[in-house]
Amino acid sequence: MLSRLLSDTVCPILFKVGPLSVYSYGLMMGIGFLVANYAAVKEFKRKGLGADFANQVTILAGIFGIAGSKILSLIENWGDFMRDPIGMAFSPGGLTWYGGFILAAIVILWAAKRRNIRFASVADALAPALILGYGVARLGCHFSGDGDYGMPTTLPWGVDYSKGIVPPSAAFQGFPQIESKYPGGIVPNTVLLHPTPIYEFLACLLIFYVLWQMRKSVHAEGRLFMVYLILAGTERLLVEFIRLNPRLLFGLSEAQLISVVLIALGIAGLSYIHEKPDTVRI
Secondary structure (H helix, E strand, O other), X not given: OHHHHHXXXXXXXXXXXXXXXXXXXXXXXXXXXXXXXXXXXXXXXXXXOOHHHHHHHHHHHHHHHHHHHHHHXXXXXXXXXXXXXXXXXXXXXXXXXXXXXXXXXXXXXXXXXXXXXXXHHHHHHHHHHHHHHXXXXXXXXXXXXXXXXEOEOOOOOOEEOXXXXXXXXXXXXXXXXHHOXXXXXXXXXXXXXXXXXXXXXXHHHHHHHHHHHHXXXXXXOOHHHHHHHHHHHHHHXXXXXXXXXXXXXXXXXXXXXXXXXXXXXXXXXXXXXXXXXXXXXX
């Protein structure tokens, strides 16, 4: 029953108005930005950073987050990009989260410097909003069935992604460890899979709750953001073990390797702030 219920929510196109289509992925991404902006405005006001700056940061994160996500995706799929540069560059899909995170962070650092606001303070204010917006946007991956799902499973909440924009028969091509388990080496589109976007959404809600509860009791600038890096990195590191992604090094995917770096940065940052809580000037 649960599997059927979740499978019925896979719907890339929600409805059409004349020639225009409303896509579930785009809608959830938009909702993700809105809820993130709401949380950011509340924190920026509380910390005396200003609601107008929160709105500016949200706009910058949206523009450069999408741009960075697209750039990293094109780098990851360089061969396909060289064969069809225009089509790949302007396709609505193909976004890699960490590319957007890195580029948006650089731009927000620049914006904070222009206002003479320490980046550590801005990062702390953004931490709960970032994880909440990311989690909501991840639901768009589930609703659209864009290939960000997990490996086959027999669990009662396994999802049929055959109606998604990237069905399993296409998504699992080039993964012999999975293809070899099915007749003819073709993974059936109706195979039940781990709904990893839903796992991430639930994990992000939990992390958001933890950060939201901590925000008023953490006084050293930068500490809350370091906790965010550790928790968000751990969430992505773990879910990747059951996700469909190529392994690059030490049996880890690209996202896992970046997650390890973020976790290490978070731990190092917490250690530094603990030793010298009054020296953070970024």
